[in-house]
Amino acid sequence: MPIPRLSIIMPVHEGDAYLDAALASLPDDANGLIEVIALDSSSTMRCRDIAARHAGRLTLRYEYRPDILSWTAKTNRAAAMARAPHVAMLHQDDLWLPDRLTAILAALDADPDAAMLLTAATIIDEGGRTLGRWRCPLEGRSSWEGPAVMERLLVQNFVALPSVVMRRDIWKDAGGLDESLWYTPDWDIYMKAAMRGRVSYLAEPTVAFRIHGGSQTMLGSRTPADFLNQMEIVVARYAPVIAGPKAKTIRHIAAASARINCLLAEVMHGRKAALAQIMGELLRLGPWGVWRYMSHSRIIDRVLPRIHARLRGAL
Incomplete structure (x- = not known):
């Protein structure tokens, strides 16, 4: 199999309400540019059946893992399985926007050594209706030195999780997600990545972050x-x-x-x-x-x- 450009990590748990939309938002990929690694701890096979419907158009690696309940543990295991030089997280209730793949591959080609790539995001509700735009305080430049990002990021985790693309070697060097944290492990690893190199930023939204009562x-x-x-x-x-x-x-x-x-x-x-x-x-x-x-x-x-x-x- 060809080496993909990007590995998309999906920790799944009782996600049948949104998973089909999340997978459908990913582009058809006959060229193998992306791989999707989904680890599912749901109590039923509904999410497995949803994933199977997308297997023909995506390079999708699905594992049913009811023994791994935490999203951080599933994410770390999936990251260890990743083959691409860059990894991204996509949770079951979020979406990619059209042309995200084109935009992020262009950004990675422009600065392949950046430790992390961030983008703005659209915020949507449970029905997919747009509620607003979520921007990072990084407008005006496409490339930022790590200390300047850390100074802003310490004040607040301003990053929409599905927008992030990180070099896999940076993820590994940072030790992956801290599994002792249930709410802030993503913030923690963003800080670690910014400590290790430059951060690229795209000011246009490339993902949709969903807010709902079950989040x-x-x-x-x-x-x-x-x-x-x-x-x-x-x-x-x-x-x-x-x-x-x-x-x-x-x-x-x-x-x-x-x-x-x-x-x-x-x-x-x-x-x-x-x-x-x-x-x-x-x-x-x-x-x-x-x-x-x-x-x-x-x-x-x-x-x-x-x-x-x-x-x-x-x-």
């Missing part, structure tokens, strides 16, 4: 202390790596951002009193800190679509 964020954030702890672990790991005259301020903003994320989740779950606490966090940052927080976190991009979905009754 990991919505379910996991119901336990505020654990939710906050997941973010604080990553901030504590990489805050010491941030250098330069702005390092102390960036660390302060990053710690506040984790607390604000947790408070926003509480608001989404109905605790309106958390709004006052959010205002207190912003006031303590001061004008410059608020500007930096708003810029690096892309909070508006992330929150407005969720408010829109809540008003529609989708969350």
Whole structure:
């Protein structure tokens, strides 16, 4: 078999509501440019049957693994099976947009040594309706040095998971996903990749990130202390790596951002009193800190679509 250009990793679990759309969003691939590695821990064979319907037009490697329940463990095992020099993750509820493959292959050809490629994303609801655009705070340049990305990324994980393409050797060197983390292992490995080289960025959306009531964020954030702890672990790991005259301020903003994320989740779950606490966090940052927080976190991009979905009754 020819070596593919890209290995797409899909951890699957009870994903029959969205999996067909996710696989259908991938382009027909008679030339073997991509391989899809799907590991499925579902309790039924429905996802296996969905995958089988796409096997004729995709290079699809499917394994039924009910013994591997966590998405991080399935992702790491699939990454170990990957043959391509670059890997990407696609979760069962997200989508590729048309022409993503063309766009990312062109970007990889332009800078094959970049540790990681990121793109903007479209945010959609459970029915596939567009809610907004999710951008990275990397506009204006297509190539960024790792320390500049880390400075922004420490404040907030501004990356839509399905948009990321990473060199497989970088993934391996970073040790893959930290399986002790349930919410922030992707953020953790993005920080590790940015420590290891340049980051490329495409400002146009190439993927759709779906928000819905059954998502990991919505379910996991119901336990505020654990939710906050997941973010604080990553901030504590990489805050010491941030250098330069702005390092102390960036660390302060990053710690506040984790607390604000947790408070926003509480608001989404109905605790309106958390709004006052959010205002207190912003006031303590001061004008410059608020500007930096708003810029690096892309909070508006992330929150407005969720408010829109809540008003529609989708969350």
